[in-house]
Amino acid sequence: MKVGTFPGGLNLGSIASDTSTFHEVPSSGTVIIPLKQYSGKACEPAVKKKDEVKVGSIIGESTGNDDASVHATVSGVVTNIFKKYPDMKGGTVPAIEIESDSKNELDVTVFEGTDIELIQKAGVVDLDIDAVPLHSKIALAKEKSVNTLIVNGVDVESQFSSRAVLLSEYAGEIAAGIDIISKLLGVTSVHIGVIEKASSAISSISSACSTAQVVGLKDKHPQSLRELLVKAILGKEIPQGGIPEDIGVTVISAETALFVARAVNDKKPVIERFITVAGGGLSKSKNVLVRIGTPIKEVLDYCGVSVGGAGKVIIGGPMMGTAIHSTDMPITKETTGIFVQNENEIAEFPSGVCIKCGLCIDICPMKLMPFLISGLSEAGKYAMAEKNDIHGCNECGCCSYVCPVLIPMVHWIKFGKSEIRAQRSSE
Template identity: 35%
Template sequence: MGGIHPAANKLSAGSPIEKFPLPDDVVVPLSQHIGAPAVAKVAKGDKVLAGQLIAEAGGFVSANIHAPVSGTVTAVDLAVNTQGIRQPMITIKREGDEWAEGIDTSDSLVRECSLSPQEIIAKIKEAGIVGMGGATFPTHVKLSVPQGKKAEFLIINGVECEPYLTADHRVMLERGEELLVGVSILAKALNVNTAYIGIENNKPDAIAHLTALCAAYPGISVVPLKVQYPQGGEKQLIAAVTGRQVPSGGLPIDVGAVVQNVGTALAVYEAVQKNKPLVERVVTVTGKTLAKPSNLLVRVGTPVQALIDHCGGLPGDAGKVIGGGPMMGRAMSNLAAPVTKGSSGVLVMPDDESLRAEAQVCIKCAKCVDVCPMGLEPFLLNKLGSKRMFAEMEPNRVTDCIECGSCSYTCPAALPLLDNIRVGKAEVMKLIRARKA
């Protein structure tokens, strides 16, 4: 139900993953995940090795943080993130690239995993792995199925339906074997025998490549999907792959599903089979007027500006730099801020495409209702949000909104639908938490 077909603009789809040069300094945020910030375990002046634990999870829904490079800690202090907000970060001056003992950084494939499900989840937790599709939910929490619930199958999200982004596409093409071992490890952690990899039909090379590799991995299969945004949303992907509908207010586990991103599955392989924590990821750096759209393997903590410079520098017509894709990403106000575990892309938008049209009066065309993948009434939620009638937004299911932006994209009146809905959703979540407390 719903959805749109924005121009794909996959400018970097043919660009192989390139290892990005190590920066002289990295700045590592203690909040790179949904949940409580990690707690720093190092102080100014400490020497650290790449892969060493530098901040410990601050609760069950939290994630460990590890040093992305070796060197000396020069600060544990507040620093400005990409949104212009000051938050706790650890700064490390790089002095080489020496890894902590026991971490295997070789390219050798390790297929067999003899660990128990509990041991696998413990290793994933130790490695600080989070959802790398953008949500950054701690992976060990997602794998810890609540009492009374049962996982029936695993779904791997290879859809990458956001325009411009190609990092997952390149991972599927270039790291297919490691990815499939990661999928089999995730399935074992969940005690399930069936795993599906959902990939949209605009990636025929990835579909063919992984389908061929799956012959050696019983229980794992590729599911080609029609091209439609936002099919990468968990609930939309579950419906597309299995036909099951997650109920309003429910979670994927309510219909027996657990969904993990392609990048997350690769990180799980490296954590479990190589003892390597999550300290680097593939980031798409792209834009219509950027000199060299690329897919870069980047250490966490690297300044965003360095990635743009590597790809030819900020074009003269740049109007906005977005973290993520154009639909769900957010404009950056500080390019000196670091890449994080959730940084899927850096998109440079030309000035003429980044300006908002002036909002007009709603013409009651109901296009926003037609395209909403959650069956909501965005025009109504927008009106309630703009009037700060937050209590009325809850019974109108604002918490079901996945913030995909389809409503704003299709609105002929150029209304800031998603902006007002986002504000209202955040306020409603506050009301719900206060009520539970």
């Protein structure tokens, strides 16, 4: 088999050692379900305080193309509707608090409609770093007459293994989901990108999905990003500032295919998430199946992770994840994994003077000059930063990781981007 890859990037060691099956985290007493768990706008709450809900009841209904339905994940009573609940990506979102009666009764209302309506009703979003509602993604792909589908079987970061395990254990359902999506899109070729070391994932998905071409990829950070999947699998590049659809490609994650199959064939909504919990003194990372809305601390408790004083809890991996302020935050559809650091493991970036060693240029998968762009942003020279392709940066973290003088380059680049955005919006 041909192994695809891209120039630059980092080898952060092998994929997590735990390839065991998913452990289900027991359902909790209270869940908090944000009404926006994707890129887009929040849904309107479809329930009132003190309403009774069951597992799968719609609590926020999708009305358009930039939202996705939200469902209750436990049965019980709505105890609170927060107008402003902290959003993991910044800002606030409305959220619904449900107290569980621990019966976990299923909602018997059956979804009906065409495949695409079912996907919308089931609240399927592309379960990847930016969680775009799938029905709008499909609509966009049709509009741009996409002819290639790439299924992302690469774990978001090297420390995680949930996607590889999912591919080997749920290959049948994923294959069914891929068939549904490729029919909806009318694509001619389907590629599934999997890390070459995940041999059981490759063998199960290859035998389950005969129509798709499984491509082995080198275990390198940040292979999971769509820009580099397209580069590694098709050898094409997405125009800067563009999306894969611009060159006729749609990228969806393997989990998405699984939930599409469940939505269309079993009429089941998305109420849970397959994730890896790693770090935090765990000798082995753990793969868990969590209900959406479960507070992160319950997941950590279940996994036996203790967060010491002044530790760090990261949603996503250590390279690209977001550090959260509180473990009361719930698991959402955007939670790609959990990485925990103890106090002594936290990396600091005190920022020395750049010695122009060129390591960041060497490592940058987007072929940028990170030290230059970050220095320009730091100096407030945003026009120059834009000329040097600041918008080409996909914030993978490689440059800061290798920097010998510990410059927080990604921080400055993100800062520069936000300043440019602010300038644009004020104009």
